[in-house]
Amino acid sequence: MRPDIGSSVRESFRVVLSLIMAALFLGLGTTSLRAAPPESEAPKRAELRVVIHCSAKVLQLWHHAELVREYPIDVGKGGIGKTRGGDHKTPVGDYEISWMASRNSTKGYRILDRRSWCRGNRFIDAPSGPSLEKLWSEPYGGDEATVMSIDYPSARDRARGFTGECIHIHADKRLVNGELTKSYGCIHMFPRDAMELYEMVEVGTPAKILP
16 A cells, blocks of 8 residues: 555644654743733732822722722822812823832831921921921821822823822821821822822832822
8 A cells, every 4th residue: 555645744744843842841941931910929029019099089009900909099189180289189191109118018108207398399307397298197097197109290281280299198087987088189098098009109109090
């Protein structure tokens, strides 16, 4: 009987292909497998982003397209769309966390009684400072004081003539009937929620504030 040449060629091709795939698996393939993080590994903080929905009074923490946490908040007593210092409004736009301070965390600046203030969008350690920026006080969480400052006004804000300073995401202990109170432009959170968020984010974490 005449041999089936086509069948023999196909079989040889499968053998060669198998050898190539085995070589790739033992070389580049195993490298890729080792580089992949386990599914249980916590997301990198640099991959997280904060999204604040002012009208809904909700702050969300996202890891790419996955919603990680959601917290109740309150915003400025003047509403939203901050353009100048003293308007008591919460800004709207794209920002990032510029510095962090806490009374109890091991990271960021340490908040101390009568020593910790915000001035000129910076954390300062001094015996005196702006009257509304006593970071150790009840409006900032008191014995649970927690502050994540954002970089308002951004370069885009300044180009439009916007002014103001010391806008933060922070704890607030001045509750009314168990509810958060309005701010002078900051984003208020329950102290326990603020601390949980604080431990998950870092300086540089994006913060988008929506109407």
